[in-house]
Amino acid sequence: MKKTIIVCMSMIISLIFVGCNSSGNKDTYTHTWDYETKEYKNMSVRDLVKVRDKLVDDNFKGLEKSDYELQTRQFLGKEDYQLVGFVNGLYSNMSEKNNLIKQIKMMKYLNYINYFINPGGEFISQTNISYQLNEFFTINKLWSEENKEKQCFKQDILIDNFEKIYEYTDLNKYRVFDLAFNGYNDSYRQLSVEEEADLLNRYKKLNDKKDDERLMDKKSGKNFYMPSTMCLKKEFESKLKESNLSESEKESIKSALELVNKGWS
16 A cells, blocks of 8 residues: 555656646747747857758749849848848847848748748838747737638737737837738728727837847837828827717827827837
8 A cells, every 4th residue: 555655656746747847848939039949049150041041942942043043142132122131221230140040030931831032022021020920820829720821910919919919029119010000911900099099008108128139120110100190190189079988088099199299209
């Protein structure tokens, strides 16, 4: 009997130990730079370039040699619509290694969704956003099967998770606000004035991220991505004249109007 008890206790202790140990080893992804980057962190710049170039090769597989060379030169160029130039421009403080890891993550995403590289226009910028949203939706189980296949990031989900997306991605607050306010990848609906005011007030409460060389430049896109202050000013002022607003709605709109008048500070 005593022997049986000892064996049982040993098994329980072993299970507890294994459980604690596995819990301690469980990957947690609170930021895009935690997600699928472990294998790259101890690699040399030279090896990271090889990984990046192999992913580009895989995407261009099947092209004639002359087309392959042309496409590769165009894609890896230093203009802001090309991979290297884009990362250098928006992530100007980033180390060379992290710069390459960023490029690798973007390429892995394109190959994962089986999307042929299009070196031009907004393609690189959208890839940078899409791979991070895809990670966030995947980690937090926000996909429907249909939307995942189409890579359709529903606007209502972007709005509901606005603050969490800001914390998870390396994007600045202006770009994340734009994703929620205007939708992304053809996922758009016109927000009501009350919804606009609520989103603006949530934007006001965002804390600036701690300085980190891996983040998008803080002021990048401020004038481009924030909605027209004149347009919102008229909307809010007109809405405040309505007699059927509750006190909480009035306060929300007044607070949002104050932010608009300050010019997105």
